[in-house]
Amino acid sequence: MDAEFLKAFPMGSVKILVVDDFEEFRRLVCSALQQGPEFQVTLAPDGLEAVQKAKESRPDLILLDIGLPNLKRVRGRQACACARSCKNPVR
DSSP: OOOHHTTSTTTTTTEEEEEEHHHHHHHHHHHHTTTTTTTTEEESSSSHHHHHHHHOOOEEEEEEOOTOTTTTTTOOOHHHHHHTTTTSOOO
């Protein structure tokens, strides 16, 4: 991550939600991210759980597999619109 981006967050405060139905990929990404002490990583295996966890944890960043089970009817544009409505919209 960009050093300037990280300056906006105190240590341990960048919340990242990793959403993918492939467990090994989730573990790999989580392992890589947790090497940085500034990241709090939450995992979700499908779209329904991702929506629930996003509402609960209000992540700063969502890494989302847009071909997830339980979100097949949601298109990439809709996922982006949902992300923009969160506390830190992506532009």
